[in-house]
Amino acid sequence: MTPTDSFEVPQRALDRDCTTLSRHVLEQLQSFSPEAQDLSTLMNRIALAGKLTARHLSKAGLMDGVLGFAGGENIQGEDVKKMDLYANDVFISVFKQSGLVCRLASEEMEKPYYIPENCPIGRYTLVYDPIDGSSNIDANLNVGSIFAIRKQEGDDESGEALDLLQSGHKQLAAGYILYGPSTVLVYSIGTGVHSFTLDPSLGEFILWQENIQVPEHGSVYSVNEGNFWQWDDSIRDYIRYVHRHEGYTGRYSGALVGDFHRILLQGGVFLYPGTVKKPEGKLRLLYESAPLAFLMEQAGGQASTGLKKIMDVVPEKLHQRTPLVIGSPEDVALVESFIQEGVRGDRH
Secondary structure (H helix, E strand, O other), rough: OOOOOOHHOOOOHHHHHEHHHHHHHHHHHHHHHHHHHHHHHHHHHHHHHHHHHHHHHHOHHHHOOOOEEEEEEEOOOOOEHHHHHHHHHHHHHHHOOOOOOOEEEEOOOOOOOOOHHOOOOOOOEEEEEEEEEHHHHOOOOOEEEEEEEEEEOOOOOOOOOOOHHHHHHHEEEEEEEEEOOOOEEEOOOOOOOOOEEOOOOOOOOEEEOOOOOOOOOOOOOOOOOOOOOOOHHHHHHHHHHHHHHHOEOOOOOOOHHHHHHHHHOOOEEEEOOOOOOOOOOOOOOOHHHHHHHHHHHHHEEEOOOOOOEEEHOOOOOOOOOOOOOEEEEHHHHHHHHHHHHHHHHHHO
């Protein structure tokens, strides 16, 4: 054996290791146009925010001011975790340096955050949920970040970002970062869904899986059954159906990104329906439901309110909530059939 034999790496591994996120975006767009370069730069900034957040999370148990509640409420009236605030600040700080983003809209902020030095040249808006599933942090379970990129329309002289009140079809890109045993970034720019894993030794997100396709049907249903008696009869009837039939497995972690990631790879359905008292549900359309719907449709799946495609829903306000049924086409259709049957029953 020569001295170099022990260091030989299969060509496939070399090719994979060379496929970084920024290179992949440009390859997907098959262009070096200004807009293609913009999207590549924006995805790089999102990746940087993910790296910084992942590093902070990995030290959470060793640092003061990371775990626990911050003693306040966000615009939704929910307790704010310290990590939510940190991650929100990270995204703002990272995109201040981009020159491309004029506004950031987050579920943690009542109004969009404007970066004056980037306006009006920066014609993009980042909408995001900085930390989804933050209640899992203290238990050392999966959490994630969800994001979408939209292009600013008009001058937004009112500072209300009213042009964001459009359907999910206006998203240029969407994705999420899952912080777990490894840090995974999944994104789409309308050319399929692609997954990257953070290689800590390189400090780069490396291509893991291209053109992910969700199975037509899966065994997993993911829902918080603790809300069973707060749901409409139609949702309870669906749950009774999967309880009575073989081949279904309940999996629910309390973190949307983690549950969605499992459904994307293995098939099945995630649902967060509204309740009798709150029919609009819990999840935010702009920051959670629409970005994930963009991804799921790109992967061959479906995303619905139960009565209408999520991608077709036009919000009336920035923090609008919506029910969500998302996953494999056959499984989403089954849930929709129960909901639509319930609506028909109400009309008679």
